[in-house]
Amino acid sequence: MRRVYLDNNATTPVLPEVLEAMRPYFGEHFGNASSIHHHGQETRAAVERARESMAALLGCRASEVVFTSGGTEGDNLAISGLTDSGDHVITSTVEHHAVLNSCKHLAAQGCEVTYIPVDGRGLLDPADVKRAIRPNTKLITIMLANNETGVVQPVAEIGKIAAEADIYFHTDAVQAAGKIPIDVNKIGCDLLTISGHKLHGPQGVGALYVRKGTRLEPMLHGGSHERSRRAGTENVPGIVGLGKAAELAVAGFERGDDCADQKMAATRDHLERELLDIEATGLNGEGAPRVPNTTNIYFDGIEGEALVIALDLKGLAVSTGAACSSGAIEPSHVLTAMGLRPDRARASIRFSLGKQNTTEDIDFVLALVPETVERLRELSPVWPRTAVNR
Amino acid sequence: MLRSETIAVAMSGGVDSSAVAAMLRADGHNVIGLTMQLWNQRRLAGHEGMPESVQGRCCSIDDVYDARRVAETLGIPYYVVNHEERFERDVVRPFVEEYLAGRTPIPCSLCNNHLKFDQLLIVAQQIGADKIATGHYAQVVFDEQLNRWLLKRPADKSKDQTYFLFGLTQEQLSRTLFPLGGMTKPEVRELARKHSLAIAEKPDSQEICFVPGGDYKRFLEAYLSERGDTPTEIAGEMVTTDGKVIGEHAGVHNFTVGQRKGLGVATGSPLYVIQIKNDTRQVVVGKDEELYSRTLRARRLNLISTAELREPIRVAVKIRHRHQPAPATIESVGLDEVRVTFDEPQRALTPGQAAVFYDGDTVVGGGWIETSTQ
Numbered sequence: 232m233r234r235v236y237l238d239n240n241a242t243t244p245v246l247p248e249v250l251e252a253m254r255p256y257f258g259e260h261f262g263n264a265s266s267i268h269h270h271g272q273e274t275r276a277a278v279e280r281a282r283e284s285m286a287a288l289l290g291c292r293a294s295e296v297v298f299t300s301g302g303t304e305g306d307n308l309a310i311s312g313l314t315d316s317g318d319h320v321i322t323s324t325v326e327h328h329a330v331l332n333s334c335k336h337l338a339a340q341g342c343e344v345t346y347i348p349v350d351g352r353g354l355l356d357p358a359d360v361k362r363a364i365r366p367n368t369k370l371i372t373i374m375l376a377n378n379e380t381g382v383v384q385p386v387a388e389i390g391k392i393a394a395e396a397d398i399y400f401h402t403d404a405v406q407a408a409g410k411i412p413i414d415v416n417k418i419g420c421d422l423l424t425i426s427g428h429k430l431h432g433p434q435g436v437g438a439l440y441v442r443k444g445t446r447l448e449p450m451l452h453g454g455s456h457e458r459s460r461r462a463g464t465e466n467v468p469g470i471v472g473l474g475k476a477a478e479l480a481v482a483g484f485e486r487g488d489d490c491a492d493q494k495m496a497a498t499r500d501h502l503e504r505e506l507l508d509i510e511a512t513g514l515n516g517e518g519a520p521r522v523p524n525t526t527n528i529y530f531d532g533i534e535g536e537a538l539v540i541a542l543d544l545k546g547l548a549v550s551t552g553a554a555c556s557s558g559a560i561e562p563s564h565v566l567t568a569m570g571l572r573p574d575r576a577r578a579s580i581r582f583s584l585g586k587q588n589t590t591e592d593i594d595f596v597l598a599l600v601p602e603t604v605e606r607l608r609e610l611s612p613v614w615p616r617t618a619v620n621r
Numbered sequence: 622m623l624r625s626e627t628i629a630v631a632m633s634g635g636v637d638s639s640a641v642a643a644m645l646r647a648d649g650h651n652v653i654g655l656t657m658q659l660w661n662q663r664r665l666a667g668h669e670g671m672p673e674s675v676q677g678r679c680c681s682i683d684d685v686y687d688a689r690r691v692a693e694t695l696g697i698p699y700y701v702v703n704h705e706e707r708f709e710r711d712v713v714r715p716f717v718e719e720y721l722a723g724r725t726p727i728p729c730s731l732c733n734n735h736l737k738f739d740q741l742l743i744v745a746q747q748i749g750a751d752k753i754a755t756g757h758y759a760q761v762v763f764d765e766q767l768n769r770w771l772l773k774r775p776a777d778k779s780k781d782q783t784y785f786l787f788g789l790t791q792e793q794l795s796r797t798l799f800p801l802g803g804m805t806k807p808e809v810r811e812l813a814r815k816h817s818l819a820i821a822e823k824p825d826s827q828e829i830c831f832v833p834g835g836d837y838k839r840f841l842e843a844y845l846s847e848r849g850d851t852p853t854e855i856a857g858e859m860v861t862t863d864g865k866v867i868g869e870h871a872g873v874h875n876f877t878v879g880q881r882k883g884l885g886v887a888t889g890s891p892l893y894v895i896q897i898k899n900d901t902r903q904v905v906v907g908k909d910e911e912l913y914s915r916t917l918r919a920r921r922l923n924l925i926s927t928a929e930l931r932e933p934i935r936v937a938v939k940i941r942h943r944h945q946p947a948p949a950t951i952e953s954v955g956l957d958e959v960r961v962t963f964d965e966p967q968r969a970l971t972p973g974q975a976a977v978f979y980d981g982d983t984v985v986g987g988g989w990i991e992t993s994t995q
Contacts, residue, residue, distance in 0.1 A: 537747035540700050544653065544748055610746050 234546045235592045239429075239585035240378050240406060240525060241550055245472065246431040246586065252475035253433065256468040264465045265456065274467045281474025285438050288477040289423065290414035297439045297457045298470050302405040302426030303329040304450075305439040308461065309401040309422040310334065310372060312447040316341035318369035323347045323355050323384070324568040326374050330403055331564075334372075347373075352519035353382035353569045361392045370399045375418075376407035379552045379565045379581055380516035381525025383407065390419025399445070405429055405437075409480040410495075410522040421445050427469065431586060432476030436469030483586075496523035498593060499584055503528070505597050506582075509604055515566060515579055524584040527552075527566075529575045532614035533607040538580060541603050547596060550581050627651040628798065629750035631741055632699070634687030636823055637756025640809045641800050643816040645754060646695050653750055654692040654699040656685055657741060659708035659732075660831040668843035671833070687820050694818060700748075704740050711735035713831060717841055720874035721852065723897030723904075724973030727785065727942075728829055734788040742796060752796045759783045760802030761794050764926075770794035772925050772984040777805040784942045787977045787987030788923045841874055857902030859886050862895060862911055870904050873897050879912055879969030897972075913966035919959045919976040919988030926985045930959065936978040936985050938963065940970055946979050959988055 236244070245253075256277065262270025264278045279293070286293040299305045306329040314320060314337055322334050324346045334344045345363045349355045360371060371393050376383050386402050393400035401422040404413055409430030415423055423440040427433055441447055441460065453462030503526040507514060511531040530538065535551040542549060552563040561567075562576035571579070582596070608614040630642040632654045646652045662682075665671045685701055692699030712731045719726035737755065745753045758780035760773040770791050774781050789797070801809055813821035832840045845851045859868035868886040870876070875883065880894040884906060893912055896905040917940070924930065930953040937946030938961055949963040961976055970990060977987035 534747070536702060537744060540702075540744075541748045543700075544698060607747055610743070 232546045233595065234548065235588075235595045236548045237582045237584060237588065237592070237596060238548045238550050239588075240381075240581065240583035242428045242434060243431045243585045244587055245428075245433055246476065246479060248479060249432055249472045249475045253468045253472040256471050260467075262467075264467055265454070274465075277471050277474075278465050278467060281470045281477075284474040284478040284481070285425070287481050288408065288413065289425075289440050290416055291440055292443065294458070295415075295441055295443055297441055297460045298465060298473070299437045299439055299461060300435055300466070301437040302327070302403070302424050302429070305405075305424035305426070305437050306330050306372075306401075306403055307333050308439055308447070308450050309424060310337065310370065311450060313370050313399050313401075313422075313445075314342055315369075317367060319343045319345070319365050319367045321345045321347060321360060321363050321368060321371045321373075323349060323373050325349050325353060325355075325377055325382075325565045326372070327378055327403055327405070330372055330374065343367075349568050351570050353377060353380050353516045353565070354519045355384060357385055357388040357392055360389055361396075364392075364396050364398065368396070368398050370401060372401040372403070374403040374406075375413070375423075376404070376410070376522045377516075377565060378406045379563055380519075380527045380569075381406070381521040381583070382516045382519040383411070383521060386418050386420065393421075394419055406525075407522060409476070409483075410524055412484050415440055415442070422447075425473075427473040427476060430476045430480055433469050433472040436466050436473045438473065495584060495586075498588070498590065499524055499526055499582075502526060502582060502584075502593050502596060506600060509601050515569065515571065525581065526583075527579055527581045529571070529579040530604050531575065531578055532611050533578050533604060535577050535580055538578075538603065538607060541607065542599065545599055545603070547599055549583075551577075551579065552581055625649050625651060626752060627653065627750045629653045629655050629741070629745035629748065629753045631737060631753060631755045632656050632688040632691065633756070634684035634691070634820065634823075635756065635826065636810055636813050636818075636820055637758075637801060639688070639691040639756075639818050639820050640813045640816075641754050641756045642691065642695055642697060643812065643818065644800050645798075646697060647816075652695070652697045653748065654688060654695075654697050655741065655744065656688050656699075656701045657708075657736060657744075658685075658701050658703045659705060659736060660713070661705060662831075662833070665840070665843040665847060668847055671839055671843045687823070691818050691820060695816070702744050704736060707740055708732070708736055713844070717844055719973050720837070720841055721855070721872075723873040723876075723899040725877045725971045726973045727975060728831075729785045730788055730975060732830075733785055738789055738793045738797060742793060745796075752798055754798040754800055756801055757782045757786065757799050758801055758806075759786055759799045761797055761799055763795075767926065769926060769928075773802070774979070774982040774984070775799075775802045775804075780806055783984050784939055784975065784977050787925070787975060787984055789925065790923070791925075794925070838875060855902065857904065859884065860903050860905055862905055862907040867906070873899060873902060873904060876904050878971040893969075912969050914970050915963050915966045917961050917970045917976060918954070918991050919961060920957060920991050922957050922959055922986060922988040924986035926980065926983050929953075934980075934985070936980055939977045939979065940967060940990065941974050949978075951978055957988075 260273050262274045264274040282293045282296045285296045310333040338344050347355045347359045373384055373389050375386050390400050400420045402420045403424045405424055405426040408425045421442040425438040427436040447460055449460050451462045456462050506528055513529050515527040539551055562573050566576035628645055628650050630652055632638045642652055642654055689699050712728050716726045716728045741753055758775040758777055759782055762771050764771050774783050810821055828835045855872040857870055858866045859870055860866050876894045878894050884892055892906040895907040895911050933950050933952035936951055938949045939946045947963050947967055949961050951959050951961050954960045972990050974990050975987050976990050978985040
């Protein structure tokens with residue numbers, strides 16, 4: 232069966248160059264990067280090269296990059312590492328669960344958390360963030376790009392507000408990295424989370440940008456790795472892969488192709504336009520700036536879960552929002568925060584492109600989705616029949 | 622089946638449904654494995670004396686894991702579909718309400734009617750499957766002469782589940798397969814072993830899937846307390862059949878017709894619950910002989926082997942799952958209601974249970990027991 236993968240916000244395939252870059256580190260270059268002998272020196276050098284590549288992607292110093300096991304760890308480290316009981320934290324209603332549940336955990340430990348709402352487009356108002364600041368506000372954590380809708384928040388404005396109030400600002404950039412250019416100084420953030428497998432790197436590795444001078448309490452205690460910010464023997468192959476993926480992303484931006492708004496956005500826009508041509512559909516996040524690879528569309532009258540399964544059986548991989556293999560009972564918290572009624576939230580599908588998708592892939596989607604939606608609507612008791620009395 | 626069909630198999634992670642998936646796959650059909658996520662086993666954990674951790678029972682993480690592994694072994698696609706809301710609305714809530722009303726419910730029948738053979742059929746259609754197949758021990762066959770789909774008892778009578786399937790409609794039966802209908806349990810296990818399914822030795826689950834450990838009273842209390850719904854006035858009187866008050870009870874839901882233990886009253890001879898009067902909150906107790914009755918009324922009928930009951934017919938009737946079908950005459954007494962007159966008085970006719978009518982191995986139909994009369 233021909234399989235087309237349009238769920239790149241869940242994870243991306245490792246690019247061939249990334250795999251090639253990693254391969255020697257499963258083979259002849261296996262040393263522990265902290266060992267003083269030749270084998271350690273080799274892998275230490277590879278880790279530091281990767282660090283430079285990541286720094287180039289983010290516009291920061293290499294010493295400000297901490298390698299982690301991924302986005303969730305990065306978010307957890309940023310949030311728990313800066314706060315103490317009695318602190319106040321400001322976040323939003325549309326964050327990834329890694330941020331939301333970290334904040335919930337903080338609340339249970341004696342912190343106060345304010346959740347800034349978003350409007351119908353999925354955007355929050357920086358003025359709301361400013362209004363929420365209290366004397367004991369220690370941290371503002373607002374995501375750069377949303378995983379479900381691709382909506383990009385006005386992080387630079389929030390960065391300014393945070394700087395003026397001398398409050399730490401963390402942004403979860405997991406879904407933005409590699410898709411849009413990131414510059415930590417333009418954003419004005421103190422911390423920023425990256426996940427390798429969202430930018431065609433391997434799963435199980437990520438990075439956290441920590442601005443020089445930020446006092447971060449580590450979560451993992453042990454050796455003095457990562458300048459004592461994150462203990463644990465480095466995942467050398469993973470880090471090398473992440474570094475290569477970052478390098479390829481930077482090269483892409485410099486060339487002005489793919490990910491940097493150009494070709495990717497055009498392909499996504501084409502897909503979006505055609506799908507929105509189907510009756511009783513709409514775009515979630517309309518009117519908001521978005522990363523160039525994501526489109527989240529509701530199809531009234533159908534169950535998103537059933538549509539995803541029906542499409543998968545025909546070879547197309549998409550999702551109803553955040554990846555989950557056992558069917559969550561509540562509709563997406565992101566779509567709900569944007570004001571979608573539950574049945575519409577449950578009827579929403581996320582299509583997210585990756586570097587490897589071709590125009591043939593899009594043709595495949597457009598040949599399959601409309602007829603599947605129509606078939607499901609015909610089976611639906613709530614969908615009006617195409618009868619004379621309609 | 623002659624041609625290859627797309628069949629959705631309801632997989633519970635148990636031996637029976639796993640064997641079904643294996644059989645249909647081996648027959649060359651396009652099999653899709655589905656598990657319905659119906660009840661969050663962790664929801665009431667720790668509430669009001671409920672066990673803290675619940676080990677695998679119906680759509681628990683363990684069961685889904687098992688089903689997924691079987692699907693992987695067989696090389697079939699596998700999905701979990703969530704219908705917790707509908708299950709709570711159509712099975713759990715009625716279960717609780719029935720007990721509070723002094724009746725003894727059969728959640729498995731409601732689950733079959735609303736989830737397994739309704740919601741699952743909808744999902745199957747949506748994903749492009751022509752039919753569904755389950756691991757129920759029953760048989761479905763199309764009778765050319767009658768021009769009807771018939772539900773029949775399986776080869777292994779000790780595993781007969783037709784009692785819980787009496788509510789199936791012609792539409793539902795036409796799109797359902799029961800591949801285990803002609804097999805015995807040992808044969809099914811052997812088949813699972815032959816296909817190298819890890820679950821071949823998994824023990825059967827006998828209890829109500831959402832009541833771990835079988836303690837339905839604790840479940841009721843936990844569920845009601847979780848919803849802030851604990852009714853305040855539920856205590857009442859224990860009375861004899863001639864109306865004499867002989868004690869008190871803490872709620873009619875603690876009793877079922879025929880119950881002997883836990884009555885809280887002692888007299889010379891053994892006493893049994895004869896009747897539960899919900900309107901007066903009285904539990905009527907009496908002697909064993911008073912438990913016997915020759916007639917009952919069954920409502921909300923579902924007829925399978927025939928379209929309607931134009932005249933009285935002779936059948937064998939089961940009044941609970943573990944009951945030997947008893948010869949009786951059934952006749953229609955109004956819209957959707959039937960009077961069952963047994964040849965011999967039957968013990969403990971229980972409102973809330975079903976009366977299922979058999980003609981030999983064929984399920985004629987059934988209804989819900991409302992009242993019994995001497």
